[in-house]
Amino acid sequence: xxxxxxxxxxxxxxSAKGYQPLFQKExxxxxxxxxxxxxxxxxxxxxxxxxxxxxxxxxxxxxxxLSLNGLVNQVKSVIKTRLKDTFQxxxxxxxxxPHHHAHSVSLNRLSVEKSLIERQLIKHKEMSLEEExxxxxx
Numbered sequence: 001x002x003x004x005x006x007x008x009x010x011x012x013x014x015s016a017k018g019y020q021p022l023f024q025k026e027x028x029x030x031x032x033x034x035x036x037x038x039x040x041x042x043x044x045x046x047x048x049x050x051x052x053x054x055x056x057x058x059x060x061x062x063x064x065x066l067s068l069n070g071l072v073n074q075v076k077s078v079i080k081t082r083l084k085d086t087f088q089x090x091x092x093x094x095x096x097x098p099h100h101h102a103h104s105v106s107l108n109r110l111s112v113e114k115s116l117i118e119r120q121l122i123k124h125k126e127m128s129l130e131e132e133x134x135x136x137x138x
Contacts, residue, residue: 008062009105011113013055014076015097021053022094027083031056034082038075050120057117059105072100 016022023031028051039047039060047060056079062071076096083091105113 007107009107009110009113010060010062010068010071010102011105011117012058012060012072012075013101014058014072015055015100017095017097019054019097023051023053027087027091028053030082030086031079034079035075038078048114048117050117052120057120059110059113059117068102072102 031051032049035047035049035051035056035058039045042060042063044061044063047058049056049058058075060071062068066074080091080094080096083094
């Protein structure tokens with residue numbers, strides 16, 4: 001019998017320290033590869049994301065063996081490690097904002113949420129990260 005935990009989809013928003021636009025093109029390519037690898041490493045192998053210059057939207061089914069905080073810490077850690085390994089001194093001082101936003105997504109809203117995440121580049125032409133974070137209650 002499947003545990004109900006296996007059906008928890010999570011939309012996670014993590015930001016660079018100070019909400020600064022630190023992700024240049026080269027970093028975005030590396031973060032993209034890192035997140036694809038991460039999604040490939042989880043049992044369901046499904047998820048989507050959008051990388052903005054100062055934050056990341058990430059939608060994935062919460063793995064059975066991770067709490068939400070465990071997921072946040074693992075995603076932040078693998079990205080930070082890959083950036084430091086790839087860009088060394090340029091990424092030496094990189095860090096994450098300690099706060100994040102996460103909300104669960106019901107199965108019947110998955111396609112809508114995926115579409116919202118994939119349209120973030122368009123959305124942020126009209127809405128700043130600060131406005132978005134206020135909407136999320138941060």
